[in-house]
Amino acid sequence: AIALANALKENSTLQELFLGGNLITDRGAQAFVDLLVDANCTLQIIDLTDNNVSQDVLEKMNVLLARNRNGSPMGQVAGLFMRLNSNDPALKHLYVNDKEIGNKASKRLAEALSKNTYVTTIDISSNNIGDIGAISFGEMLRENTTLQSLNLKNNYITSSGGQSILTALHHNSTVTELELGDGVLGEMEQLQLEILLARNRAGQEMDSLAHYTQRLSENDPTLTAINLDQAGDDGLKMLSGALLQNTVLTELFLTSNDITDKGVKHLAVALEMNKTVREVSLYGNSITDCGAMMLLYVMQTNKTVTFLDLRKNEEVSEDLLEKLDLLTKQNRMNHTVQKLAVSNAVARLQANDPSLTDVSLNYEYLGDEGAMIYAGALKENTYLANLNLSHASIGDSGAQILASAVHNHPTLTCLSLAWNDFTRIGVTAVALALRKNKVINELDLSGCRGEDAGATALLELLLYNKNICKLSYDETGVPDCTIANIDQLLKRNSKFNTSFLT
Structure with a gap:
């Protein structure tokens, strides 16, 4: 080993040296360490496994080898x-x-x-x-x-x-x-390549399909969602059969899978029995009105599916899409009501729990029904300080109900109803309700389509209410003069509200 190390001092090309399974000791290994100290040494790998070399010497050598490896x-x-x-x-x-x-x-x-x-x-x-x-x-x-x-x-x-x-x-x-x-x-060879790759993708998809089907049949508790690309009618038939007894899966996404009415027939049978699947996407397939009618029939009695996407199936009429949407929307509402009925936050609000000062349901679907439940709970509460119900699909009716619940709440300082579905009607209702409120200092109505009428109501709110120092709203369709006046009143309020500034 020493002789080899000395000989390599003149070498400027060797990068790897394998000397495993010999009788090299620390003395021979140290010769390689001394060799590696030379910056001109090109060795990047030295294998001394199964020799009698101590860990200390090996570590020194590996540090120097790493230096060489990282240098090029x-x-x-x-x-x-x-x-x-x-x-x-x-x-x-x-x-x-x-x-x-x-x-x-x-x-x-x-x-x-x-x-x-x-x-x-x-x-x-x-x-x-x-x-x-x-x-x-x-x-x-x-x-x-x-x-x-x-x-x-x-x-x-x-x-x-x-x-x-x-x-x-x-x-x-x-x-x-x-x-x-x-x-x-060439053109033909490239086409052949693409065919072979597509064959492999299809084969893997079938392997995945068989794997998912088995896990569904076994009621695998970890399988809550399936997303496949090339299932086709036969694949959907396999999955649907397994779904009949499954009580775990909640999401089934089969977009652009060349599924026709033949496959939908099996899915419809499964959805009649299954009570856990909530979201189904059949976007971009080859389904016609016939298949959509099968699903519409099932949805008359299915109370679980809250999302069913049949868009981009060119032969499904808009009328059927709207009818299916109404049924899934009703299921979403019912699901929300059931969920909120046992909601910990609602129960604590109703019980006037003094430790509950912050409720945030950002991106939780509530709808007007959910807003009504929260409004009822708020009327019994005297401790909540922050309420965030943004992105909750609340419409004008829900906004009006919530407005009546918070108009004289004694402790609520921050209210966010941003990015909901209400219009100038809902914005105006909130603005009118808060005119005499002496506690709220932050109001977020971003993304709510108040337009000119809603912004005018907010301007009038600020004329009456000097406590609100932070206001976010949708400026779309609002005249520049109204925006400027709102900004001016917010600055005025900030001067008066020292607690907000601190």
Whole structure:
């Protein structure tokens, strides 16, 4: 080992040295450490496994090797070879683009990948691997069973190397994404490549379909959502059969799956029995009014599904879409009422819990029915300080009911009803209700379509109420003079309201 280390002092090209399974001790290993101290040493890997070398010396050597590896593009790649050869389960994505790898190193990389069972993504673009490297990767594709995505663009690969990759794909069933770059394959060869990749994607989709069907049948408690791309009618039939007894799944998304009325028939039967699925997307399929009518019939009695998307099915009429939307909307309302009936926040508001000072239901669907429940609870409460019911699908009726509940609330200082569905009617109702309120100092009505009439009501609110120092509202359709006057009154209020400023 000492003699070899001395000889390597004159070498300026060697990067890897494998001496595992010998009788090297600390004395010989130290010679390699001394060699690595020289900044001109190019070694990036020294393998001394199964020798009699202490951990202390190995650590010193590894620090110097890491310095060399990090100092060049190839050095950064060198460490990956060891992880590939050891089949490191943590190495799943390999990005070595633009690292000056060349055809020889790419051949070694391909050989290491042939036996690897964890890497799923490789980007080796812009490395000048040429046809030699492409042929090596073609051989790798015949053996590897885990790789899914391979990028070989900008590598000076000609039709010869491209043909090697194409031929290998006939024997590979896992790669679903492969990029060779423009001009590598002819028009017919490129079409053949796309067909092979589509075949692999379809095969994986069927594997996923069988996997999901089994888990549904077993009532797997962790399977609450399914999202597939190429299920088709046969796939939907399989899933629907498993859904008959399933009590866990809540979301089923099958957008653009070439599903027709034939598949919908099986889903309709499943939805008659299933009591847990809440969201179903059949967006962008080939369903007609006949299939939509089957679902409409089922939705007359199904009280669970709150979202059913049949858009972009060109042969489904707008009339049927509207009828289905009304039924799912009714289910959403009923679900909201049931949920709020046992809501901890509502119960605590009604019980006037002094520790409950903040309620935030941002992005929770309430609708007017939910707003009514909260309004009723607020009338019994004297401790709440902050109420956020934004993005809750509250309409004009809900806004009016809430306005009557908060108009004289003794402790509420911050109210957010932003991005709801009410118009100038709801905005005006809130503005009128808060005219004599002496507590609220922050009001957020952003995204609510108040327009000129709603903004005028808010302007009049600020004329009466000097406590509100922060107001957010939708300025769409509001004259500049009204906006300026509102800003002026908010500045006036801020001067009077020292507690808000502090």
